[in-house]
Amino acid sequence: xxxxxxTATASAQLTIDITRGADKPRRIAVSPFSWAGLAxxxxxxxxxxxxxxxxxxxDVYPATQMLSLxxxxxxxxxxxxxxxxxEYLLVGQVRKKDKTHITYILYDITNQRxxxxxxxxxxxxxxxxxxxxxxxxxxxxxxxxxRGVFSTHLLYILHCAKSRCPDWGYRLVxxxxxxxxxxxxxxSTQPIVSPxxxxxxxxxxxxxxxxxRPEIYIQELATGNRHRLPSFAGLNSAPAWSPEGRxxxxxxxxxxxxxxYIMNLVSGELLRVAPHFSIDTEPAWTPDGENIIFTxxxxxxxxxYRVNLRSRKITRxxxxxxxxxxxxxxxxxxxIVFVHRAxxxxxxxxxxxxxxxxxxxxxxxxxxxxxxxxxxxxxLYATQRGNRGILVSIPVNGGKSTKLVxxxxxxxxxxxxxxxx
Amino acid sequence: xxxRMIYLTAFLFAIVAGCxxxxxxxxPSDEGDDPISIADESEAALPDEDVLSDPDEGIAGAEILSxxxxxxxxxxGDYATIVYFDFDKSDLTAxxxxxxxxxxxxMLDSDRVIRLEGHADARGTREYNLAxxxxxxxxxxDYLVFNGVPRDRIEPVSYGEESPVAFGNNEAAWAQNxxxxxx
Numbered sequence: 001x002x003x004x005x006x007t008a009t010a011s012a013q014l015t016i017d018i019t020r021g022a023d024k025p026r027r028i029a030v031s032p033f034s035w036a037g038l039a040x041x042x043x044x045x046x047x048x049x050x051x052x053x054x055x056x057x058x059d060v061y062p063a064t065q066m067l068s069l070x071x072x073x074x075x076x077x078x079x080x081x082x083x084x085x086x087e088y089l090l091v092g093q094v095r096k097k098d099k100t101h102i103t104y105i106l107y108d109i110t111n112q113r114x115x116x117x118x119x120x121x122x123x124x125x126x127x128x129x130x131x132x133x134x135x136x137x138x139x140x141x142x143x144x145x146x147r148g149v150f151s152t153h154l155l156y157i158l159h160c161a162k163s164r165c166p167d168w169g170y171r172l173v174x175x176x177x178x179x180x181x182x183x184x185x186x187x188s189t190q191p192i193v194s195p196x197x198x199x200x201x202x203x204x205x206x207x208x209x210x211x212x213r214p215e216i217y218i219q220e221l222a223t224g225n226r227h228r229l230p231s232f233a234g235l236n237s238a239p240a241w242s243p244e245g246r247x248x249x250x251x252x253x254x255x256x257x258x259x260x261y262i263m264n265l266v267s268g269e270l271l272r273v274a275p276h277f278s279i280d281t282e283p284a285w286t287p288d289g290e291n292i293i294f295t296x297x298x299x300x301x302x303x304x305y306r307v308n309l310r311s312r313k314i315t316r317x318x319x320x321x322x323x324x325x326x327x328x329x330x331x332x333x334x335x336i337v338f339v340h341r342a343x344x345x346x347x348x349x350x351x352x353x354x355x356x357x358x359x360x361x362x363x364x365x366x367x368x369x370x371x372x373x374x375x376x377x378x379x380l381y382a383t384q385r386g387n388r389g390i391l392v393s394i395p396v397n398g399g400k401s402t403k404l405v406x407x408x409x410x411x412x413x414x415x416x417x418x419x420x421x
Numbered sequence: 422x423x424x425r426m427i428y429l430t431a432f433l434f435a436i437v438a439g440c441x442x443x444x445x446x447x448x449p450s451d452e453g454d455d456p457i458s459i460a461d462e463s464e465a466a467l468p469d470e471d472v473l474s475d476p477d478e479g480i481a482g483a484e485i486l487s488x489x490x491x492x493x494x495x496x497x498g499d500y501a502t503i504v505y506f507d508f509d510k511s512d513l514t515a516x517x518x519x520x521x522x523x524x525x526x527x528m529l530d531s532d533r534v535i536r537l538e539g540h541a542d543a544r545g546t547r548e549y550n551l552a553x554x555x556x557x558x559x560x561x562x563d564y565l566v567f568n569g570v571p572r573d574r575i576e577p578v579s580y581g582e583e584s585p586v587a588f589g590n591n592e593a594a595w596a597q598n599x600x601x602x603x604x
Contacts, residue, residue: 173476175473182474184476191580193551194547212578214551234578237552238551257559281549282549295546302509302546325545325546339545368547402470
């Protein structure tokens with residue numbers, strides 16, 4: 001059963017918001033787009049198909065099994081697509097006259113009608129992949145009611161053994177969510193760890209050992225300009241921007257035990273949060289900016305705690321298992337994902353606040369660094385296959401996983417960007 | 422001559438002559454953890470697998486920012502005296518104390534400045550392991566200071582799990598990586 005409702009968006013466009021139980025992914029076909037007036041530069045429909053498949057919300061009909069390849073409505077046989085069990089069909093054309101445009105139309109096969117038609121100018125013909133991701137975002141939003149994340153980006157660390165890559169060893173990489181368009185943000189022969197996004201998606205923070213000790217840097221992605229945060233003896237690690245972007249939670253040991261601090265990025269003022277003689281690390285802000293969830297072994301084993309920044313009240317969140325660490329909070333603050341150790345294996349687990357239950361999400365081992373897509377629907381994490389570090393993305397509500405591997409080395413510490421527009 | 426004495430020799434030699442030989446690390450007794458077995462799948466790209474594009478070729482003409490790194494030529498483990506720890510622990514073992522007593526003597530007989538590089542094994546989260554490596558380095562520092570070594574001649578620093586000396590997902594490798602290197 002479905003609920004269909006019509007809502008007017010800010011741009012006064014009529015969108016159709018369809019929700020239904022996550023029982024069965026809806027079957028969609030993406031017919032290859034036609035190209036006129038310019039050479040086909042990227043397999044657009046293929047990119048859209050892969051995007052929608054990775055989301056876990058669609059059963060994407062294979063292009064090889066299509067009986068016809070329509071690019072306009074007159075070529076569509078609704079009967080034929082219905083027999084194939086296809087519920088939605090996307091067709092499109094790329095045309096160049098003076099300017100280059102893409103036109104794409106999503107058809108509802110069951111009701112034999114167009115759900116939307118969109119014509120967009122392509123200003124940068126060498127950014128065709130971005131065009132495809134924007135189409136995927138549009139289709140996803142119309143059919144699920146949630147914003148698509150196919151145009152967002154990833155940060156990750158690429159590590160290559162010294163013997164193979166004597167010149168660098170560590171790279172901080174920025175890429176599209178499908179791993180394409182990878183750009184090196186920073187490279188070093190010394191470790192780079194804990195990359196994280198500013199909430200505006202324009203800056204990143206990370207820990208670099210380039211001065212032979214861990215120190216936090218902030219770097220603007222567009223310009224490459226960077227600066228080191230005021231650094232203290234011992235650990236300077238685990239930077240996490242506050243939701244409004246003016247403060248940074250971080251971990252300092254100052255020659256003693258590691259504690260969570262909040263640095264005001266304007267004044268440089270430091271505030272120590274929840275001090276304890278144990279290890280406190282991995283701070284993560286709740287979306288309202290009022291709490292920090294962190295890992296502490298103050299109870300004897302690493303567990304997750306929440307500190308309210310106003311009342312300073314500290315609440316222990318995890319009890320099941322002897323190792324629960326590195327929380328990431330869902331964008332709607334409905335719960336967290338974190339690293340959970342069970343039967344001597346490390347998995348990614350999820351815990352909702354209401355009802356408060358825990359669910360292990362991954363069946364690989366040595367899983368770490370969970371990151372949630374900005375729409376809350378996808379989980380990305382790092383794991384190992386053989387002795388190789390790889391990334392895996394899975395739909396939070398279950399579904400097939402997609403592995404992201406690099407032929408160059410180990411991939412680690414993925415961080416999904418916020419929405420970028 | 423036992424293994425610890427070999428380390429001591431290497432350490433002393435490093436101090437006196439400024440050179441030495443790489444250590445062969447002895448894994449300490451473990452906590453009884455079973456190794457995690459990871460199925461080694463084919464390296465070929467599977468249907469549900471995407472190959473990340475190579476950042477080298479990702480952007481034409483874009484400037485890659487390189488960290489301003491001073492040339493560091495030493496190899497991990499070179500010239501180092503090493504003490505080992507149990508999983509998620511920073512307490513000094515009896516064996517570590519023996520080793521450190523020798524280090525104390527060397528420090529008191531010289532004016533050398535040392536770095537204490539704390540490390541963790543690959544299990545658990547990276548930031549936690551960075552903190553754990555720090556706590557291990559501090560644990561060694563505290564022992565040295567308690568025994569009379571001036572604090573300003575000791576520089577503790579943590580590398581977490583980022584600089585392993587042994588690779589592989591088994592206790593033998595992990596045990597060698599849970600360490601503080603005294604350089």
